[in-house]
Each structure stands twice: as structure tokens, then as C-alpha cells.
Amino acid sequence: SAGSCHSVSSSGMAGADGDDSLYPIAVLIDELRNEDVQLRLNSIKKLSTIALALGVERTRTELLPFLTDTIYDEDEVLLALAEQLGNFTMLVGGPEYVHCLLPPLESLATVEETVVRDKAVESLRKISHEHSPVDLEVHFEPLVKRLASGDWFTSRTSACGLFSVCYPRVSSTVKAEIRQHFRNLCSDDTPMVRRAAASKLGEFAKVLELEYVKSDIISLFTALASDEQDSVRLLAVEACVSIATLLPQEDLETLVMPTLRQAAEDKSWRVRYMVADKFSELQKAVGPEITKNDLVPAFQNLLKDCEAEVRAAAANKVKEFCENLPEDSRETIIMTHILPCVKELVSDTNQHVKSALASVIMGLSTILGKDNTIEHLLPLFLAQLKDECPEVRLNIISNLDCVNEVIGIRQLSQSLLPAIVELAEDAKWRVRLAIIEYMPLLAGQLGVEFFDEKLNSLCMAWLVDHVYAIREAATCNLTKLVEKFGAEWAQNTIVPKVLGMANDPNYLHRMTTLFCINALSEACGQEITTKHMLPVVLKMSNDQVANVRFNVAKSLQKIGPVLDSNCLQTEVKPVLEKLAADQDIDVKYFAQEAIRGRDYDDDDLEAPDITLYSL
């Protein structure tokens, strides 16, 4: 019977008797079982084409049974299959037949690979919406039950993600069964399943009636939050956020807070870490009153935790926590409760903690205002700016703009500058490199005037650093500064200094001039390049060091696009031709490259000497 109904769907991908149009589909179908994974994957990704050619009936009766049995395949193939099946409803005949997709997805939901299972669950969730209420109870819900009571924990973990999509659309009897299944999975023997249930607890709570949230969910939440495995307990913290959002304020104290307090003081640092990590969400979920009474002391404890990972996570939240404090008491709470802890963190023994704090501490200045910032925060910034760990200092420097807005640049610069200079001259070149990368940002924050006065000389000093990576970064930095401050500024401040280095006795510094010109010519524009830079480059073609000379050839090629054609013909070309006849083979080579790259009419030039390459 299947053979007779291969007449293809209305889109006409393949005619019933047209061999030509069947051929590509036949190839795709055959490659579903090719030995090469890539070809199988390719076929699976074109599954809709195959289904379209087979028509809805053969897709249901032949293709889907075949796919249901292919769960032996490689993960990437199964992943693609799980994804495809989520978009297959129309290809099996529309919502009326959508349940035909359940068997292959059910078998995919039991494989060991988490990504495949998750994708299968995602597709199942997607097609659940395409089931009619009747089909949902007749086909979908039984599948959820089968998975939930499966022998292997892979199927039970998959079930956890499906309860919330069917619950709202089934009868109250079935609802009761679903709640029972969820309860069972929350106390499953396998920690994997309890973790899956815990991670879906919040989502499930959202679709439950409030009475069941209070009766069922709270007891499950309490149980999971005191599970013997800390990997389960920490997931309950996440559920805490969703549950707290669902409950009326007056119930939070009795139903949620005891568990949350317990989690914040859990014996396992991983659970406390989770509390610290989710602190802003928790704070929003429980509201201002509980925040004031409970979360402030909890937060203080997390900032003083014995495990550095926890302190770092809490330190990361300092700004957000303070921002979200109720306005009426914000300043008092920060000044009396939070700031003392923050002060201690500034001299923490762990650099990750200090670094986490440094990345947010500047944000407190906008909350506390000018006077408090100068009196209380500035000393902390300065302490962190002098920290032995460069990452801490860099985090401070990269967030200067918010302090700038509050207290102004003059105030800041006096204290800031020494720290920057110190970093700029750090003995470790990687530290110098990092501060160079912040220069354009700093320049933008501090303005051109301050920059010229204080930082310009630093930027120029890097050009003659003894480490190449620093000289290279310094060159790149100049380009970014010119983009910020404009060509005129460049002409007045940096171009003369760069060009001055062309006469340096050290050939490396002379080369730096060329590298800078390469980088700057475009940003500076034609006039400056032609008038000021080009003459220097041309003059350097007479340098006694061959490396300089072939870099001249490279530079001429590089800045060519900025110059006009007259200048190219009259000034650049003769010099390149001279270099192309240089006695040094490299100079010769790069000069010829430059000539060829610019497409000069150069019949008189000898062909490149191939043998050069073999030397």
C-alpha cells in the first residue's frame, strides 16, 4: 500500500514518474545510512525535503518508523534529527497527525547524550502546543508518564522538562497524576533525576494553581533544598527565585525564607556560591522589606565567606545589590552595612575576589554621590589602583568613566595618574600591553587636554619599548587615538615625534617610524601623508640597514592608496624602482611586490627571480 501513494505533495518537489526529479531525493534517502557521518548529517538536515517528496502518509508510515530506530547514530546526527522533528508537524499531515512524531522523539529523549536529550525535549515541548486537548491526553501525556516511570534515569530526567507544557491543558484528574509524577521524580533515587526535577521546579510552579504551589511545590522545594547532595541543593536556590515571585508577599516569610536563610548558610560552599550568584534576582523576588531585614545580613555574610569563590561571586553583585536597595534607606544601608565589608575585600587575600570587586566598585559612586565618593570610595579606588595584581588595577581603570561623572576628572587625575604611570612602566610586558589596550578608552574618558598633558609622553615612550609586542600595540594605539582626537591633533602632537624617530641611531626605532606611518596614514588622510610622512619614507630608502629599506618598500605599498596618482608616478615609483635594483634580495623582492601590487606600468623591470625562494 505504501508503494502506491508516493505521489508527492502539492509543492511538486518530484513528479510521480519523473526519474530526474526522483534522483536527488533517492540520493538523500540512501545517504541517511551512508557510512560517512557528514553525508548522513547532510541528509538529516534535508529531512523536510525527503518528507515532502514522500508525502504525508509515507512519511508517517515509513520514514518516521525508520527514524525511530536510528538512535544508534552519532550525537551530531541525533541532535540534528531531534531538532528537525520539532518542525515536522506540517510534513506529517498537520496537527491532526502531530502525535506520529512522538515515538522518534521519545527514543531520542532516552539517549545518554545530554545535548541530544535536551533537544528532543525542546522539540517535544514545541509540538505539544500543536496537540489538540484530546490528543494531548491520549498521546502526549501517556508519553510523559512513560518517560517519568522509565527504568533508566535518562528518560526520567527528560520527563522533568515536559510536565509544565501539558499541565495547563489537561483535565483535573490528569493534572493530579502529573503532580504525583513530579513529586516522585523530586525524590528519585538518582541524583541526576532530582537535579533535573529541581531545575524545572520553578517552571512547573509557574503553571500550577496557587493552592498547589503552596501545598505541593513548597514541600518539594523544601525537600530538594535539604537534599543530601549539594549539587541538588544548589539548584533549589534557582527555583527559589521563581517560587518567591509567585507567592503573595505575606506568605514569603513562612514559606520561602526559612529555606533561603538555610541555603545562604549551607555547609557547602557551592550552595552559598549559588545564593551569591543569584543574589540580585533573589532580592527582586522577595521585595524591599525582606531585603532590608534578611538579605542585608545574608549579603554581609557572603562578602565575608570563608571560601574565596563565594566572596568573589558576592563581590560581583555589590553594585547591583546596592542599586536595588529601597531608596529610602539605600544610603544608610550601604554606609553602615555594606561599605565596611567592601573595605575589607579591598585587601582580600585572594586576587579573584579583589578583581571581582574592582570590576563593580566604581559603580557605587553614582549611587552615593560626590561627597561620599570622595570621602569613602576614593581611598578604596586608590588602594585598588595600587594593588599588586594588575588585573585589579586594570578593572579599576577600565571603569573610570562612572567616577568621572560624579567627581570630575581633576580630582581623579591627581590620584589616578601615578597608578597609570606605574602600570605603564611595569616590568612585566604583558601588564604594559594590557594598559596600552586601555589607553584609547582612557583618552576618551579623560579628554584630549588631560591626555596631552599627562599621557601622551607615555604613549610615545612605548614606541621605543624593547619588546616588539609593546611597540606593535603602541602603534595600533596611536591609530585609535587619532581616530578619537582627529587628524589635526595628530599633526600637532604625534606625527612630529613619530617622524623624529626616523633619525634614531637604533634601526628598530627607525622601523617603528615606518610601522606607525603604515598604521596612521589612513587616519591622518592624504594631506598629512603626502606632505609630512612620504618625504620621510622616501628618504629612508637610503638607509644602510636592509631591513629598513625593504620596510620602506612595504610602507610605500601600504600608503599607496592614500596618495594621489601623480605623486605615485613622480615620487614613489622612482624610489621603488631604485629599491627593486637593490643589492639585497629581500629589498628587491618587496620592492617588486610593491610595484606589482600598485600595478605600475613596469615593462622595464626584470621578472622576479624564482630561485630566491629556494635560498
Add this chain to the structure above:
Amino acid sequence: MEGDGGSEIKQWCLSQVKGAIDDDVTEADIISAVEFNHSGELLATGDRGGRIVIFQQEQESKTLAHSRGEYNVYSTFQSHEPEFDYLKSLEIEEKINKIRWLPQKNAAHFLLSTNDKTIKLWKISERDKRPEGYNLKEEDGRYKDPTSVTTLRVPVFQPMDLMVEASPRRVYANAHTYHINSISVNSDNETYLSADDLRINLWHLDFTDRSFNIVDIKPTNMEELTEVITASEFHPLQCNTFVYGSSKGSVRLCDMRAAALCDQHSKLFEEPEDPSARSFFSEIISSVSDVKFSHSGRYMMTRDYLTIKIWDLNMESQPVETYQVHEYLRSKLCSLYENDCIFDKFECCWSHDDSEVMTGSYNNFFRMFGRDGQAGVTLEASWESSSPRCPLRPWRVCAGSRRKEDEIGVDCLDFSRKILHTSWHPQDGIIAMATVNNLYIFQEKLN
């Protein structure tokens, strides 16, 4: 009954011997790991040639009285290949150091295997169907004339002979500077640890690109090194607890809840040294060669060169039980040092109900101790001197020259034949052990 004060003496019978019975043994065939899976249905061995052989217990005869199913080869595959570390100019042997099974999560079975440097996750799965039917070629691979294709054909799965496949799922590499001596799967079912001489790393089974260092005992100056990690294991029930044993004979218990880096142990199990017995060999023979938690999680067993010690996790100061494995070797330590035998790493294992322990010795002897404090028995893994279903004859090793039939002199022991690797069926009276290239399986005699 078992655990009933040991009033009944258990008897063991030889069930099976695997591997070629031949004096000419190639190095690659020497078995280096033996491990039952969690149900006992599968038994894996690893060898120096990097191969893993998995045996499956026959199901049918399980119903027969007085006989348990025999183990037959289920799957054989090459787990590790020899490698060369070009940066350090080091050869990396393919020898399988440890095998650990994962708790079963679906119809397939998973195990971790490790050599000195690289841990691999293997999936062992069955396939009994294969697709049939092509559009453009015959089943035998001959191509059809494409113009003859007038209808599309969807392949159909047909039954076929059972095929067992072993496929590598993950490779956890580049995390160990020193040689890996232990791997252990956590009861949270998602993480495992791997220990080398100086560090212990924690992995998530799903991620091969990162692991967390949880113990690091490497001193800043390697000249100050006095102690190395010799074995490590997770607690069977508490996911936050693990232990590691050291070359100085101590065992440290760490709580991962307390801190991210477990350099500070929460318990230190160490027996005070008897100053009168101190000798040049004291430290070498006290080195912990294996550490195993009991199934209940209450006790922990350590094996050193001459003894097995059982510790109650609640008492750090001394073991609750000590069993002499081969005390008669104490006078021979000098020659055992000279032939390097003193550095042999004997494993030990618990019976399924924690009422007995077993470990190997020399001369293909193995020792079984009831937990009731009796002296224990010495049995021999030998196909020549045992016959199927006949209880093994206990041996006595004596120093003197007068011999009874069941006695053997210390001087007659063969030190090249040793039982290092042992495993006990997790639910049944079945034990497996490796003697050079042979795998011996013994069953408790059923009455």
C-alpha cells in the same frame, strides 16, 4: 549466614580461567586492571597492550541451583595506543592503569579507562537491527541504473545477529603532569576524579576541555618533596567526600563542601609508628597501594605492603581492624627491595555485603579475611591444582623446613607470580583476579 559471626566457613571453587595458558607471555597480554560493573553482569579487564576485554555473565544458568552464570567475552576493543610526548620527549605507554564503570543510565554501558595520562569514556552498546533497502544500489553495493528508479524507497530496519559496539565518547587529556594512579566516579553521577602523584583533578563527565584541581601537594621546590599521592576514591554515598592515600601510609579525607581547593584535609587517618619496628623499609612498606570504601560508606580499607587496615571513618587515630596479608615476608624485605617487588601495588576489595575483604599476594596466592577477626585463608589461583566445583584447598606458608601437604616454605614462593588486581562481584559470591595474563573467576560454593 554471612556476617553471622563467621560460624560457617565459606568455600571457594574455581569457575573459569581466561587467557592463554602458556609459559610464553607477551608483555602486552599482562592484565593491569580488573573491574566488575555495578550489577556484576559485566566484568572488564585492561592490559598492558591498551586493550579492554569485557565479559558478560550468562543469564540462563542464573536460574539453575548450585551454579551461577559463566562469563563469556562480550566485547574487546583497543582503548589506548602508545603515544609520544614530543615536548617532553616521553613515551606514553598504552597500559590501562584503571577501569571504572559508570552507573547504568540507559540500555548502553559506560566505562572510564585510563593510562598514565589520558582518561577515556567508552560506550558499550548492542545493536540487533540494521537498515536495509537502497534506492540507487543493491544490498550488495552494486549500483543500479538511475533511470530505473521510479519510486522512492525508505530503508527498513531488519533484525540481525547481535553486535556489540564499543565507541569512544570522550577523551579527557592534558590535565596530568604526572602518572594517573586512580580514577573514581562520584555518586552525583556527573563528576569523577583523577589522581596522579601530586594532584587530584575533578572532571564533569560532559566536559573534556576543563577540569578543576582539587588537591595539589606539589611543593614549590621539588627537592622538598617527601610524599606522593598513591590512590584516591570518592565516598560511595556522600558526593562531597573523597579520600587519598599517600606514600607515607596516611589517608586524608577531604570535604569538597568546605572549600574549592581541598588542600586542607578534614580528617587524617594515620597509625602512630612503632619506633621499635622502625627500619630502612618502614616507609616503603607503609605506602598505601589501594584505598576502598565499604559499600555502606561507613568504613574504608587501605592496603599497604604487608597488611590490610580497616578504618572507621569516625576514628582517625588507628584502624579498627588490621589483617596480616603475608607477615612472613617481613624477614625478606631486603631481597624484595633488590628485586623491586617491595614496590608492587596490591589492590584490595570488599565483599558485596562488606563482611569479608580480599587481596592478592605472591605465588598466585590470594587472601580472604572474614571481618570477625579470624586469621583468614590463603587460596591459590591455579588451574592445575583445582578442579571445577571442588572447593579450593587453603595453603599455609611456613618458615621451617618440615612440611605438611598443605604447607609451603617462604623460600619456595614464586615472586614473579603475583595477584595485584582483584575485584568482587557487587551483589554475589563471585571474585575475579588477574595472574599475569590470566583472569581467574572463583565462585563461592553454594550449599
